[in-house]
Amino acid sequence: MLYPIASLDADKISAIQALEKELGSPIVALSEVDTDNAELSEEKLKKLQKLEEELDLVLLAVRPS
Incomplete structure (x- = not known):
């Protein structure tokens, strides 16, 4: 498995940014690639x-x- 940086739509970005703000920490979104x-x-x-x-x-x- 590989986990590259995920491609995100605006809704997912907004949800992640809201959680980052709540946690006070940056979040990195990765997606799973079967290889x-x-x-x-x-x-x-x-x-x-x-x-x-x-x-x-x-x-x-x-x-x-």
Whole structure:
């Protein structure tokens, strides 16, 4: 599963903003995406990890659909 930032309509944004105000804390909305990780060779995995380190990001290789 992946959880990217959700695309929200105006009503959902308003509801979240109201709760943020009540809680006094920002809220991040994520949506669920069903996916499978790609099976990478050791060499390819090392390349992915190297780029993660260079970019200071978390990268995930997924199986093409």
